[in-house]
Amino acid sequence: MGDYISKSKNNNNLSFKVEKIMKELNNLYTLRVFEDRDPYRVLIRTILSQRTKDANTDKATNQLFSKYKDIHEVADAPIEDIEKLVKSAGFFRVKANRIKEVSHIILDYYGGIVPNNMKELLELPGVGRKTANCVLVFAFQEPAIPVDTHVHRIPNRWGIVNTKTPEKTEEELMKIVPKNLWIDMNDLIVQFGQTICRPLNPLCEECPIADLCDYYNTNFL
C-alpha cells in the first residue's frame, strides 16, 4: 500500500520532469513532419534507416521511389536493381532483400495494405519493435515510443529510467511519459542525440537542459 503510493508519487515527479524536458526540446527543434505518411513508404524508409544516418536514408529512399512508384513495382523489380538504388543506406544487400520480401508478403497476405498493428508488423522480415513502432507512429499516428539507440541512451542519462535493454526502456518510458508526448518523443530525442547529447563526448556545456540531467549533475558538478 505505502509502496504503491510512493511509487505513484515518484512517477508523477518523473512525468513532470519529462514534460519540462520535452517542452525544451520542442523549443529547440522543429518536428520533422513526415511529408509522406503513406504506410508502405514509411515502412520501407524505416527499414532503410536501420543503423543508418538520415542523409543516407533519405538518399536511398528517394532513389528507390523515384524509380518505383508503388509496392507492385518494387515487388516486381530485380533484386540487383533494388540493391543499387538503396546502396547508400548501407547493409544494402540485406535491406534490398527484406524490402522485396516485405513487399511480397504485404501483397500476398494483406492485399497490399500495410498492417496497422504491432503483432502483424513484427511478423514481417526485418521489422523489429523499433521499426514497427515507427510505422505505428509516423504512418498511423498511433501513440507508441520507438526506442532506438538515442531513445535508449538519453533517458538513461537524464535519469528518468535506469535500463539495460531497449525493450525495458520502452516499457519504463510508457509508464512515466504522458501519452500525448509519445508521438513526438522519438523525433525530438533523435535530433537532440545527433546534435548535443551525442553517444560519445556529449556537448553538455552547450546543453540547455543540463540542469535537469543526472549525467551532467553527476559528472560536471
Next chain:
DNA sequence: AAAACGGGGGC
C-alpha cells in the same frame, strides 16, 4: 543476455 550480422561515410 549476448553475439552475429553487415556497409557507408567521416576523419
Next chain:
DNA sequence: GCCCCAGTTTT
C-alpha cells in the same frame, strides 16, 4: 585504415 551509426535475428 579506423571508428561510429535512427536494429534485427539468432544462439
